[in-house]
Amino acid sequence: MxxxxxxxxxxxxxxxxxxxxxxxxxxxxxxxxxxxxxxxxxxxxxxxxxxxxxxxxxxxxxxxxxxxxxxxxxxxxxxxxxxxxxxxxxxxxxxxxxxxxxxxxxxxxxxxxxxxxxxxxxxxxxxxxxxxxxxxxxxNYVPVFGYSDEATLAQLEKILNMPGAAPPSASRFEHIRSLFEATRCDALMVDRNATADPERTRLLSQLKLSHVRMYSVERIGEMLTGRVGLAHIDENFLDDYAKHYFYGFFKRLLDIVAVIVLSPLALPLSVLVGLAVRLESKGPAIFRQTRVGVFGRAFVMLKFRSMTTDDDAPAQFAKRQDPRVTRVGRVIRKYRLDEIPQLWNVLKGDMSLIGPRPEQVPMVEQFSQSIPYYPYRHLVRPGLSGWAQVQQGYVGTHEETVTKLSYDLFYVKHCSFALDFLIALKTLRTLLTGYGAR
Incomplete structure (x- = not known):
């Protein structure tokens, strides 16, 4: 520089x-x-x-x-x-x-x-x-982020252009030839993994004292996309998670109260959905499947059955126009009515109303081997709805699963009541429109 x-x-x-x-x-x-x-x-x-x-x-x-x-x-x-x-x-x-x-x-x-x-x-x-x-x-304000080398911008573009991701917020990027030019930008984008030298450190500190804000590449990616850059996760991620202890305690209380309040509506609706499932096809109305929960503990998740019964079917992604889905199943999956029995999982403490969706055990074992930091999504209770669901919907490929993980880890890192209520609001939109169903 x-x-x-x-x-x-x-x-x-x-x-x-x-x-x-x-x-x-x-x-x-x-x-x-x-x-x-x-x-x-x-x-x-x-x-x-x-x-x-x-x-x-x-x-x-x-x-x-x-x-x-x-x-x-x-x-x-x-x-x-x-x-x-x-x-x-x-x-x-x-x-x-x-x-x-x-x-x-x-x-x-x-x-x-x-x-x-x-x-x-x-x-x-x-x-x-x-x-x-x-x-x-x-x-409506389009921020301008300065960068000093093309490699830094290339790192950000990898975060912005992940498969299946929602479009990022509007922004502009300006190449700067000196750190002094960063004063014309809203923030300076820096690579925190770059080799440090005394001159670079001195110049950065001078600009910091002069109120020039500096962000790492991954932090700007988070602000623009609502996703975490998986290539930049380090031990600091665990420090962020440790701040949410009291939040988790009060969230658990709210989960219990919410289930009790929703029970008068959920119980009669469950009877109607269960009856419709049994009348259309043979097999139990309730589908039970082992999923991975908080801290990697397995639990039995409940759902209304939306597919034909096939005990030998391997764990796999849900497909668009999946032939396994019944006619009733398409309706209840579209409006998330198949998830009603999971209120019992929430009451038991296996799940929360808001959190990363729980995955099947074989898929978790596979992704834990192929995707770095995948187990970090199990630092919080899985939920009926989550940040990845309202932003991305269901996924159908390994690449989209990586993008989904970036959304899930953003939630793990920034989970708060404000974010939970935002997810709840966007979930109501899903219930009314059926967005993202398969």
């Missing part, structure tokens, strides 16, 4: 340009504060209406409490900025809805009276304001 001259003379320029790399968090925070200021003005404007009796004191009080939900929505958004920008619309709707649901639950638990009209107005105002801010500062 070309040596940087006169760095000290250009410090102010570097800081001004480099600070642009903080735009997602800082500008969204500024937008949130502006909205909070406008909410305060709205509350002051409503006060004369309250004095004249047009609105009640509950209306004003609800607007004030809605400010708490508003801040919670933006906090959830900021915690989710590591996800690809193309997920913005779903994240906005999820963050705002979840914040107001929590507020509504708080009203119910504490028996606080509130104005329904004020709450509805606040909800839609927050939804529109948050969506416009995200669209303005994050979703």
């Amino acid at each position: 070309t040596k940087i001259n006169s760095v000290s003379r250009s410090n102010e320029v570097v800081r001004a340009r480099g600070s642009e790399t903080m735009r997602r968090a800082s500008r969204m925070m500024g937008w949130a504060l502006l909205g909070l200021f406008l909410l305060g003005l709205a509350i002051l404007a409503v006060e004369p209406l309250r004095q004249t009796g047009i609105v009640t004191v509950l209306f004003t009080r609800t607007l004030i409490w809605s400010g708490v939900a508003y801040l919670c929505a933006f906090a959830l958004m900021l915690r989710s900025l590591h996800l690809p920008a193309v997920e913005g619309s779903s994240l906005v709707g999820l963050s705002v809805t979840l914040a107001f649901v929590i507020l509504l639950a708080g009203f119910a638990i504490l028996r606080v009276e509130y104005s329904r009209v004020a709450l509805v107005i606040s909800y839609f105002a927050t939804l529109i304001w948050t969506w416009y801010g995200y669209r303005l500062f994050v979703r």
Whole structure:
């Protein structure tokens, strides 16, 4: 790399340009504060209406409490900025809805009276304001990443162009001839495995102190695709996983509560599906198969049978227009009704509502030998739906399985309630449209 001259003379320029790399968090925070200021003005404007009796004191009080939900929505958004920008619309709707649901639950638990009209107005105002801010500062902004050698860009292209993957977020890449030129970019893309030398380390540290953000190739790949670059996984991956201990405890509690809440709907629906399966073809309505769960432990997974019975069939990928699938099976697979019995697996603790889909034992043994780091997907409980399912759907080749693993390991690395709720939202789309079924 070309040596940087006169760095000290250009410090102010570097800081001004480099600070642009903080735009997602800082500008969204500024937008949130502006909205909070406008909410305060709205509350002051409503006060004369309250004095004249047009609105009640509950209306004003609800607007004030809605400010708490508003801040919670933006906090959830900021915690989710590591996800690809193309997920913005779903994240906005999820963050705002979840914040107001929590507020509504708080009203119910504490028996606080509130104005329904004020709450509805606040909800839609927050939804529109948050969506416009995200669209303005994050979703429609095309970041520019600088790189200093073609090999670095080639590494990134391998991550972006994996078979069967969803399209990445929009971005531009600029070749730089010196590290100083990185100040014109939103971030500098570096190869952390490159041979280090004192000069390179010194220049990188100077730019870092001048607020130029630097990302590894794999980190930029994650931001643009929602997938992990498998060629760059190292021991740091396990450090990231270790941060999710308390999250896993509370997620288990939510799984149990969710199954109990869904039972009144799931039980009668199970009777209807089971009856339809038995009437169409001979064999049991419930299909049992050994799958691999958390920490590699085997368990018996339950499903409604969607295929003809063949005990001698080897483990294999599901195919498009698979002849083994029955007519009823095509319907229940399309809308994921065959997965209803797995609520029992969730209640037992074999599975979770959200997580990597469990695979058959022979396939796990095969992939563990042919795909590096495949067992890492078993660091969390498998789920009824997962990040790979809503992004990619079913896979049918070994190459697509590698891509699926990159999605699964992204979930293992970044699992959070925000990501879980996003997956749940996209799963509802699958239930309504049948996307990805085979």
